[in-house]
Amino acid sequence: MRKNTSSSRxxxxxxxxxxxxxxxxxxxxxxxxSSTGQAQIDANEWVKAGRQADANAISPGxxxxxxxxxxxxxxxxxxxxxxxxxxLIAVSRRYGILHTTRxxxxxxxxxxxxxxxxxxxxxxxxxxxxxxxxxxxxxRAATLSTGRGVVVGIVDTGIDVTHDDFRESDxxxxxxxxxxxxxxxxxxxxxxxxxxxxxxxDGCAVYGRAEINAAIASxxxxxxxxxxxxxGTHVASLAAGNGASDPLRxxxxxxxxxxxxxxxxxxxxxxxxxxILAGAAFIFDQxxxxxxxxxxNVSLGSDFGPHDGSxxxxxxxxxxxxxxxxxxALVVAVGNSGALEVVEDSPYPQxxxxxxxxxxxxxxxxxxxxxxPAEGGAQTRGSVLVWIDKQPTDExxxxxxxxxxxxxxxxxSGESVTGTDDELVVSIVNNDPNASANNIGPAGIKxxxxxAWPAGETFALRLRGRGTASVWIQSEGALSPFRGSRxxxxxxxxxxxxxxxxxxxxxLISVGATNNRESWDTRNFETIVPFQNGLDSVPAxxxxxPGTAGIMKPDIVAPGGFVVGALSIAADPQQxxxxxxxxxxxxxxxxxxxxxxxxxxxxxxDSHAVLQGxxxxxxxxxxxxxxxxxxxxxxxxDELRDLMQAGARQIEGGGYSPQxxxxxxxxLMGFEDAFAGRDGEHLPTAAESWLATSSSYARPDGSWSITxxxxxxxxxxxxxxxxxxxxxxLTTKHAVVLDALDPVAPGLWRAHMAGQAGxxxxxxxVEIRLDGERLLSIRLPIAVDRHVAVGGASLxxxxxxxxxxxxxxxxxxxxxFVLGWAFARRPRRYPSxx
Numbered sequence: 001m002r003k004n005t006s007s008s009r010x011x012x013x014x015x016x017x018x019x020x021x022x023x024x025x026x027x028x029x030x031x032x033x034s035s036t037g038q039a040q041i042d043a044n045e046w047v048k049a050g051r052q053a054d055a056n057a058i059s060p061g062x063x064x065x066x067x068x069x070x071x072x073x074x075x076x077x078x079x080x081x082x083x084x085x086x087x088l089i090a091v092s093r094r095y096g097i098l099h100t101t102r103x104x105x106x107x108x109x110x111x112x113x114x115x116x117x118x119x120x121x122x123x124x125x126x127x128x129x130x131x132x133x134x135x136x137x138x139x140r141a142a143t144l145s146t147g148r149g150v151v152v153g154i155v156d157t158g159i160d161v162t163h164d165d166f167r168e169s170d171x172x173x174x175x176x177x178x179x180x181x182x183x184x185x186x187x188x189x190x191x192x193x194x195x196x197x198x199x200x201x202d203g204c205a206v207y208g209r210a211e212i213n214a215a216i217a218s219x220x221x222x223x224x225x226x227x228x229x230x231x232g233t234h235v236a237s238l239a240a241g242n243g244a245s246d247p248l249r250x251x252x253x254x255x256x257x258x259x260x261x262x263x264x265x266x267x268x269x270x271x272x273x274x275x276i277l278a279g280a281a282f283i284f285d286q287x288x289x290x291x292x293x294x295x296x297n298v299s300l301g302s303d304f305g306p307h308d309g310s311x312x313x314x315x316x317x318x319x320x321x322x323x324x325x326x327x328x329a330l331v332v333a334v335g336n337s338g339a340l341e342v343v344e345d346s347p348y349p350q351x352x353x354x355x356x357x358x359x360x361x362x363x364x365x366x367x368x369x370x371x372x373p374a375e376g377g378a379q380t381r382g383s384v385l386v387w388i389d390k391q392p393t394d395e396x397x398x399x400x401x402x403x404x405x406x407x408x409x410x411x412x413s414g415e416s417v418t419g420t421d422d423e424l425v426v427s428i429v430n431n432d433p434n435a436s437a438n439n440i441g442p443a444g445i446k447x448x449x450x451x452a453w454p455a456g457e458t459f460a461l462r463l464r465g466r467g468t469a470s471v472w473i474q475s476e477g478a479l480s481p482f483r484g485s486r487x488x489x490x491x492x493x494x495x496x497x498x499x500x501x502x503x504x505x506x507x508l509i510s511v512g513a514t515n516n517r518e519s520w521d522t523r524n525f526e527t528i529v530p531f532q533n534g535l536d537s538v539p540a541x542x543x544x545x546p547g548t549a550g551i552m553k554p555d556i557v558a559p560g561g562f563v564v565g566a567l568s569i570a571a572d573p574q575q576x577x578x579x580x581x582x583x584x585x586x587x588x589x590x591x592x593x594x595x596x597x598x599x600x601x602x603x604x605x606d607s608h609a610v611l612q613g614x615x616x617x618x619x620x621x622x623x624x625x626x627x628x629x630x631x632x633x634x635x636x637x638d639e640l641r642d643l644m645q646a647g648a649r650q651i652e653g654g655g656y657s658p659q660x661x662x663x664x665x666x667x668l669m670g671f672e673d674a675f676a677g678r679d680g681e682h683l684p685t686a687a688e689s690w691l692a693t694s695s696s697y698a699r700p701d702g703s704w705s706i707t708x709x710x711x712x713x714x715x716x717x718x719x720x721x722x723x724x725x726x727x728x729x730l731t732t733k734h735a736v737v738l739d740a741l742d743p744v745a746p747g748l749w750r751a752h753m754a755g756q757a758g759x760x761x762x763x764x765x766v767e768i769r770l771d772g773e774r775l776l777s778i779r780l781p782i783a784v785d786r787h788v789a790v791g792g793a794s795l796x797x798x799x800x801x802x803x804x805x806x807x808x809x810x811x812x813x814x815x816x817f818v819l820g821w822a823f824a825r826r827p828r829r830y831p832s833x834x
Contacts, residue, residue, distance in 0.1 A: 073202070073274035074098040075312050089197050091281035092319035095312060097274040099200040129517045130238070130559035130620055133536060136252055136627075139668035145627040147253025151176070152240040152626050153283030153296035154619070155276055156232030158262035160568035161212050161225050163233060163607065165241035165251070166258060173216060174242070175258045177286045178207040178225050181275045182265040186211060195285075196278050229264060230571025230580055234611050235299050236260065237566030239619035240626065245607040249564055252623025253630075257292065259283045263300075271300060273313045284320045284328060293327035293633040296320070297622040299615035301335045301500035303354055303474040304385040306444050308549040314505030321507060321637035327629060329637050331622040333614035334510040334554040335500030335543035338660060340493050343371065353493025358469045359784040360396060365410075366463045367401065368471060370449075372479070373486040374456030381423075382477030384488045386447035386461065389548040391704075394467025398445055400426050401460035410464045423452035445469075450477075468699070468785050470497060470548050494786050495544045496659045496696055499554070504547035509625075509641050512660055513542040513560025513617040514651055520564070523605045530562055530612075536665070537653025542614055544659040545694055550705035550754075552694035555641055556648060558624075558666040560617030567609040573599035581609045624668055631675065646674035646719055646745035648711065650690060663692045663709045663748075673719045674746045684712035684720035684775060691766070691778045697789035698755030698764040698782045702736050710741065710749040710768055710776060719747025729772075733765040734782060741768070755782040 076098050078090055087099040131137050140146060158180065159166060166174050183205030185198045198204040207215075207225055215224045227233045236251075240258055243250030261279025264271050280296055287294035298317070305311045321328045340351035348369055360366045372380055390396050399410035400419070408419045411430050418427045429446045449459060463469055475487035503510035515537050519529045532539060539561045545553030573579035581602045602610045625640055635643075645663040647670025694707035712720040712728075721743075728749065730741040734756050741751040755764050759782045767777040783789035 073197070073272055074100060075273050075277065075316065077312075087200065089195070089278070091196075091278050092316045094319055095277065095316035097197060097278055099197055099202065130563055131250070131252070133514070133516065133559050134252075134620065134624065134666045135668040135670075136624070139627065139672060142669070143627070143631060143672065145253075145630045147240060147256030147623065147626040147630055149292060150253065150256050150626040150629045150633070151259055151283070151287040151290065151292045151294040152236075152253055152256040152622060153259045153261070153280070153287065153294055154232055154236045154239065155261045155263055155279040155283065155296060155298045155300070156235050157229040157264040158225060158227035158232045158568075159236050159258070159260045160227050160230075160233045160566070160570065162216055162569060163237075163566050164244040165237050165249075165566050165607075167216075167244065169244075171216070173209060173212040174240075175207075175212050175260055176209050176290065177282070178212060178260040178262070179279060179282045180205040180207070180225055180262040181272075181279070182262060183225070192282075196282055225260075225262070226570050227262070227568040228570045228576075230568040230609075231264075231299070231611075231615065232260070232262065233568035233571070234565035234609070235297060235615060235619045238563060238616060239295075239297055239623035241566055245566070246605075249608055251565075252620055253626035256623070256626045257290070259286050259294075276300060276313065277316050280317055280320060280330070293329075293629040295329040295331065295622045295625045295629065297331050297619045298502075299333040299618045301333060301503055303335070303337055303472045303498075303500055304387045305501035306387070307389055307470065307472065307497070307499065307501065307504045307547045309505040309547055309551065311501045311505070314502030314508065317502060318505055318507035323636050323638055326634045326636045329509065329622075329625045329629065329640055331509045331511060331618050331625065332503045333500075333618040334503045334512045334545075335498065336513075336541040336613050336615075337498040337500055338495045338543045338657075339540040340495055341489075343489065346371070346491070348491035350491070351493050352489035352491060353495070353498070354474070354487075354490070355470070355472050355495075355498045356490045356493050357497065357785040357787065358463060358471065359788065360463045360465055360467055360469060362466045364464075368461040368463070369491055370459040370461065370473060371489045371491070372453070372455075372457055372459070373488070375485060376455075378455055379452045380455045380457070380478065381452040382450075382475065382479035382485070384449040384459075384479065385474045385476060386449070387472045387474075388445035388447070388461075389470040390445070390467050391701075394469075395465040396430075396445070396467050396469060397464045398428055398430055398447065399462040399464070400428060400447065400449075401462055403454075403457050403459075406462065410462055424449070425451050472498075492787060495657050496786060497546065497548070498543040499545045499547055500543055503543070504545075504549075504551065504553060506549075506551045507637065509556070509621065509637065509644075510554045511560075511614060511618040511621045512544075512554035512557040512662065513539055513612070513614045514557050514665060515539055515561035515653065516559035517562045517564075520562070520604060520610055522600045523603050524600045526600075528601055528610075532561060533655040534653040536651050538651065538656035538660040539612070542617075542660050544657050545662065546659065546707070550694055550707065552662055552692070552707035552709065554660070554662040556621060556644055556663065556666050557651065557661055558617040558620045560614050560620075561612045562610050563612065563616040563620075564604060564608050564610055565616070567603065567607055572606070573603060580611070621666055624666060624671075627668070628671060628675070642745045642748060643671055643674045645709065645711075646748035647671035649717070650711075657696075658692065659694070659696060661692070664690075664711060670719065670747075674748070677746060678718070678721065681722040682714040682718065682720045683723060684770060685715050686775050688713035688715065688717045689720070689776055691768070691776050693778065693780065696780065697786060698735070698753075698780050699784060700755045700758055700760035700782050702754050702757035704754050705738055705752050706754060706764075706780070708741070708751045708753060708766060710751075712747050712749060712775075719745075721746035727771050728775075729769045731767045731769070734759045734762045735764045735766070755780075760784060760788075 078096050088096050090096040181204045185193050185203050186205050189206045192206045238251055240253045240256040241251035242254040263275040263279050283296045321330045337354050340353045342350050343352050358366055397410035397412045400408040411417045413430050416429045427448045431444050473488050479485045479487050515532050521527050571579050573582040582599045647667050648664030649667040651665045689712045692709040714720045725743050735753045737753050739752040741749055744750050762782050763779045765779050768775050781789040
C-alpha cells in the first residue's frame with residue numbers, strides 16, 4: 001500500500017513573475033515537497049513547462065502541497081519523447097506514462113526541446129428496478145444474450161473477488177485478469193508487470209485467474225485482491241453481476257468475463273490519471289489477448305480541466321476506441337456536478353453552484369465572486385481549483401480579489417503570477433492561446449487557491465478584455481466533500497455545462513443518471529424513503545452538457561439514483577467506520593426519525609447495498625453494450641452509440657433540464673429495433689417524436705456548434721424508418737447549418753448548426769418536415785452567454801455578481817451525493833463515484 005511522506009512546504013514571493021526556464025526548474029524542487037497530512041492533496045500529474053514554461057505550469061508556491069512522495073507518474077505525449085526514455089511506458093497510441101524520481105526530474109525538464117507533461121486535479125469516484133427501466137429482462141429473454149464471450153472491464157477501486165456474484169457455480173472466479181496499482185508485485189507475470197510499470201518503485205500487482213482462485217481458496221484473506229472502498233464492487237455488479245447471491249439482483253451482462261483495474265487505495269479519493277490510463281490499457285490489451293470484444297467502464301471524473309474534449313486523459317482514453325477498432329467500447333460517468341442550491345441571506349445572485357458563464361465587454365472589468373464556507377473554526381484550510389475556458393479568438397486577462405479589494409492584477413495570455421499572504425498562496429496561469437504545444441486546452445486559464453484563510457472569506461476572479469469565459473471550480477483538502485464540507489461556490493450558477501472531465505470527450509460514451517427506486521428495506525428491517533424528484537426523472541446532481549465545444553453530452557441516461565448492487569465485505573459499514581455505505585449525511589423524504597439504524601441505512605443485506613450517482617448509471621450502460629457486442633462483436637464505439645441513441649426512449653419523470661437528458665434514456669428493446677431493423681414503412685408521428693439539442697441557446701458567432709438529434713418514432717413509439725430520406729427536410733432561421741440533417745440509424749437523424757454571426761437577440765428556429773408538413777420544431781435564444789439568453793444576471797459591461805464586499809454563505813440545501821452520501825452534504829459533489 002502506498003504511503004505518503006511529509007516535509008516542509010515550498011514558498012514563493014508575493015506577486016513574483018517567473019521566467020520560463022527558471023519556472024520549470026524551480027517547479028521540480030517543489031513537486032517533491034509534500035505538505036502535512038491535513039493539507040495535502042495528491043497530484044495526479046505534474047505541471048511542467050511547455051515551450052513557454054510559465055504559460056503552461058502551476059507556480060511552485062501553489063504546487064508544493066500537491067506532491068506526496070519522492071516518486072510520481074507523469075502523463076506525457078509520445079511525440080516529444082524517445083520510446084527508449086528510462087521509465088517510459090507507452091500505453092496508448094499518443095500518450096505514455098513516465099515513472100520518474102526526485103533525482104531525474106530536473107534532468108527530464110531540462111531537455112531541449114523541453115518535454116511536455118501534464119498536471120490535473122484529482123479524479124474522484126463518480127439491479128432489479130434498473131433492469132425493468134432499461135428493458136434488460138425482455139432483451140435477454142428475446143435475444144438469449146447474457147454477455148458470454150464479451151469482456152467487461154472496470155477501472156475503479158477494485159473488486160471483492162469473494163463475492164458470489166463474481167464467481168462461477170463451482171466457486172471459481174469470473175475475473176480473468178486483475179491489476180492492482182496499490183499492490184505488491186507477485187512475480188507471477190513478469191512481462192505484464194514490466195509492461196504496466198509494476199517493476200518501478202511504486203509497484204503494482206498483476207493477478208491472473210489462477211492467482212485469484214488461489215487467493216479465494218486460501219484460508220488467509222490477506223492474499224485476496226480487495227476493495228476497501230466498495231465502489232468498484234458495486235459498479236462491477238451493475239454491469240456484470242451474475243445474481244448468484246440473489247437472482248433478483250442480476251447485472252446487465254451476467255455471463256461476461258471480467259477484467260479489473262484497481263486505481264484507488266484505502267479511502268483514497270484522489271486518483272492518478274496515469275493509473276486510470278494504465279488500467280484502461282491493461283483491460284483492452286488483455287481482452288485483445290483473449291480474442292474477445294470489450295467494454296471498459298470508468299466512473300471517475302473531476303470539474304477542473306478543459307471542458308472542450310482536449311484533456312490529456314480524455315484524448316488518451318479515446319485512443320482505445322473508434323471506427324478503426326471494432327469490438328472496443330469505453331463508457332464514462334458524466335459526473336455529479338449539476339445540482340444548484342440557494343445560499344440564504346447572500347447578497348449575490350442565486351442559485352449557487354460550481355459552474356457559471358460570463359461575457360466580458362471591452363473597457364470594463366467583470367467580477368465573479370467565489371464563496372468559501374464558514375463551517376467552524378476561525379480559519380479555512382484547503383484548496384480551490386478554478387478552470388476557465390474561452391474561445392481561441394477571445395482576449396481575456398485575469399486577476400484575483402480578496403475581501404478588501406484587488407490583490408493580484410489581471411495578467412494577460414501567456415503570463416503567470418503567484419501571490420502569497422501568510423499561509424495563503426494564489427497562482428494564476430493564463431495560457432497562450434497560440435501555443436500549439438499545449439494539449440490541455442490552448443485557451444484555458446487556471447487559478448489555484450491553496451493554504452489557509454479567514455473562515456467564510458469571499459474571493460473573486462476579475463476578468464478584463466473581451467470574450468466569454470466559462471468557469472468551473474473544484475474544492476479539495478478540507479473543502480472536499482469527502483471531509484463533509486459544502487465546498488466553494490460561484491453565484492448565478494448554471495446547471496448546463498457541468499459535464500465533467502473526461503466525459504466531455506466526443507469519442508467517449510458519457511452517461512447521466514435517472515432515479516431508479518422510491519424506497520428500500522434495510523437489513524435491520526427499516527424502510528428508507530429517500531428524498532428525490534420522482535421515479536424516472538433526472539436527479540439534480542446529474543451533470544448537464546454541453547462541453548465548451550458544443551458537443552451533446554450525456555450520450556444517454558440510465559438508472560443511477562438509488563441502485564442496488566454488490567456490497568464488498570471490506571466496505572461493510574458494520575466492519576469499518578469509513579464505509580461509503582454508512583449513511584452519514586443521509587437525507588430522507590420524511591426526515592423525522594429517518595434512518596434510526598444509522599450505519600445500515602444503505603445496506604439491504606450482507607451482500608447488497610444502495611448507492612446513487614452517475615457512477616452507477618455508467619456500468620448499466622457498459623453492461624448493455626456488452627450484450628450488444630455479443631450480438632455483433634464487429635460494432636465500434638460510434639455505431640454502438642448511434643444505435644443506442646436511435647433506440648432511446650423519453651423519460652417519464654419531470655423536473656429536469658433537457659441538457660441533463662441528451663437524446664434520451666437507455667432502452668434495450670429500442671436498440672434491438674434499430675439494430676435488427678423492421679420490415680415495411682414506419683412513418684414518424686409528432687406525438688411520439690422529439691428533438692434534443694446539445695445547448696439551450698445559441699451564440700451569435702456562426703461557429704459555436706449545436707448538435708440537433710431528431711428522435712423519430714412511429715405511432716407505437718418505436719424507431720421510424722423504411723421510407724425515403726428525401727421525405728424529411730430541415731428549414732432554419734438565423735442559423736448556419738454546419739452539417740446537414742441526415743439519417744444516422746433507424747429512428748435517429750442528426751444535424752449540427754450555429755447561430756448566425758451578429759444575430760444576438762433573435763431566436764434560432766428549426767423546423768423538421770415530413771412530406772412538406774411540419775413534424776417537429778424548436779426555438780433557441782441567441783445570446784453571448786446563458787445568462788443573457790434567459791434574461792437573467794449578466795457580467796457584460798461593468799456589471800458584477802453581487803456586492804464587492806462579498807457575503808458569507810449560510811444554510812443551504814442538504815443533499816446527497818454518490819458515495820453513499822457518506823461524506824457529502826450536497827448532491828452536486830460526487831466521488832465520481834456515483
